[in-house]
Amino acid sequence: MVHLNQDISIWEAKSQLAFNEPLKPGDPLYVKTDSARGDFSLKRLYRELNVDNQGMAHSKPAAPRKQYTLFTGHRGCGKSTELLRIADYLHSPDRYYVIHLDCLEKLDINNLKYSDVLLALAAALLEQLEKEDGIVIDQVFLTRLENWFKERVEVHTALQDFAAEVKAGAKIQTGLPWLGKLFGELTNKINIGSTYREELRLVVRNNFTEFADAFNQLILAGEEKIRAAGKGQRILFTVDGTDRLDQEDAPKFFVEDVHQLTQINGLFIYCAPIHLLHQDNCITASFNQPFRLPMLKVRDRDGEDIPENIAVMRELALRRVPEQLFDEIDTVDYLVRFSGGHPRDLLRLLNVAINYADEERIDRSAAEKAVKQVANEYRRFINTExxxxxxxxxxxxxxxxxxxxxxxxxxxxxxxxxxxxxxxxxxxxxxxxxxxxxxxxxxxx
Structure with missing residues (x-):
């Protein structure tokens, strides 16, 4: 087993325990965990997108014109890291042109509506086409989006100042660069919670069919240009962060507002919270069979250890906190068992254990104190019954x-x-x- 940064101090190791940041493709801290998740493979997800085991996208039978897939699992089980790897793998001339949106980065997850996400996706698509890949879309396919802004946003009394702000300093108020700037500003105003946020949402809601038709036209035109440029076969949107929606907001977004989400004719992968699948709703009527990212099984259903899976979690820990920083390997496995196979909780336990460690080594006493502290943090979420x-x-x-x-x-x-x-x-x-x-x-x- 090869570990990185063997000579780092315990404090340097602590800096590698950020558990709210997904690992980007190629990060040396990444550990492949598929084997420890049980009967699990990304191949089924790729097959739903007509990508075979060799990574080729098949046009016959073609992927549907519109398809909405839920990528679900517990918070902290590794969805964001895996979704970044999925997006990276599928973003290929032979496969897809992937537009990845991290709602935690671009939007306010504590006040999120379908309108925010769709405007942000339009902004991300426009920016990637123009700034990153230099793809030019004919003006005829952009006019409907421009007119939607002029006829629905610009004339709205409460948004006239906003429209003036966006137009200020713009030499040309047409074309892909202009639209990219425009939708980028729309997304920014919603994200920062400006006075325009609710008015912008109202405009989208009251004129949604026009917006959806214009967005759909952009997607179709974009796909044609992307194929011609050898950048991909279809556009695929991957949306992260929507799994952080709470008990109230998740059903609103994925169930009550699903009609609006599914009016955009494209291919989408949305992260969704696992609890939503166990509520009495009709979520599977609008989305493909959910693709679940299982928790790592360090114990079986009878509570017995699964040594090979414990080894995978141990490797995840030792990539960040090398073995010489523990008194013995059993201390690592002790924390692994109490993590329940939950990657983020393993990192939390390691972080707390370092706080309790004497000198430069995590011993069993520090590990036990970490288990007690994190258990007590969970305690406040449990009712006596x-x-x-x-x-x-x-x-x-x-x-x-x-x-x-x-x-x-x-x-x-x-x-x-x-x-x-x-x-x-x-x-x-x-x-x-x-x-x-x-x-x-x-x-x-």
Whole structure:
């Protein structure tokens, strides 16, 4: 096993434990985790996009004109990192021209509407076509978007100052560079929560069909030019960050407003929160069968260790905190087991363990204190009556359908419950250390 940065100090290792930043393709900290996720492969996702095992996109049968795929899994299970790798792999002359949008970077995830995402996607497409690839779109295919702005935004009383701001200093107010600047400003105003945000959303909502038709025309024209330039076969939009929507906002975005999302005729992959799949809604009526990124299985459904999967998680830890910074390898495995196979929680535990470490080494005492602290952080998300429910689920992991109510969905959202491949559930191992869980378990014995 080869590890990087063997000579780094414990404080340098700590700087490599940022758990809210996805790893970009090629990052040396990346560890391939597919084998530890059970019956899992990205090939099914690629097949849905008509890409074969050799990476070739097949035009016959062609990918549908419109297709919306949900990419789901627990928060922190590695979706953002994997989606970046998916986007990088599919962005190829023989495959797709990928437009990747990170809503956490470009938009306000705590106040997100479908209009924000679609405007941001239009801005990202316009910018990538013009600035990154120098692709020119004939004016006839841009006029409808320009007219939508002139006739719906510019004339709106509350948005006239905004329109004047955008036009200020612009030598030419037509064409791809102008539209790119225009939609970039629309996205920026929504992101910073300016006084224009709600008015812009209202304009999109009240004139959505016109906007959708204009956007669809841009996509069609763009795909023709992209093929001619040898940059890809179709446009594919990948949208990250929408899995961070909370219990209230997720159904609004993916269910109530799905008609608007699906009026854009294109290929989309949206990240979605896992709890949404366990609520009583019609999400699969509008989206392809969801593609789930399973949690890493460090233990089986009976609670027995899976050594080869523990080894994968151990490698993930040692890439960031080298082995010489631990008193023994068993301390690493101790943290791996209590992470529940959750990559972000493993990084959290390592981070906290470093805070408790004496001198330059993480020992078992520091690891145990880290487990206790992070377990207590979860404690505030658990109601007293939840412990009995968790014990019952742990006793019957093969039958989660008996517990698919709102409270169980909330526990999935809060990572109190973890879902593994084959769709069995287990309490997060950290939760099993809490007094409430131990008391509930004792009551069943």
């Amino acid at each position: 939840d412990y009995s429910r968790l014990v019952q689920i742990d006793m019957h992991p093969d039958a989660p359908d008996d517990f698919t109510d709102e409270q169980s969905s909330l526990m999935l959202y809060n990572l109190i419950l973890l879902e593994y491949n084959d769709y069995f559930w287990k309490s997060h191992p950290l939760i099993t250390t809490l007094p409430g869980y131990k008391k509930a378990k004792y009551a069943t014995e």
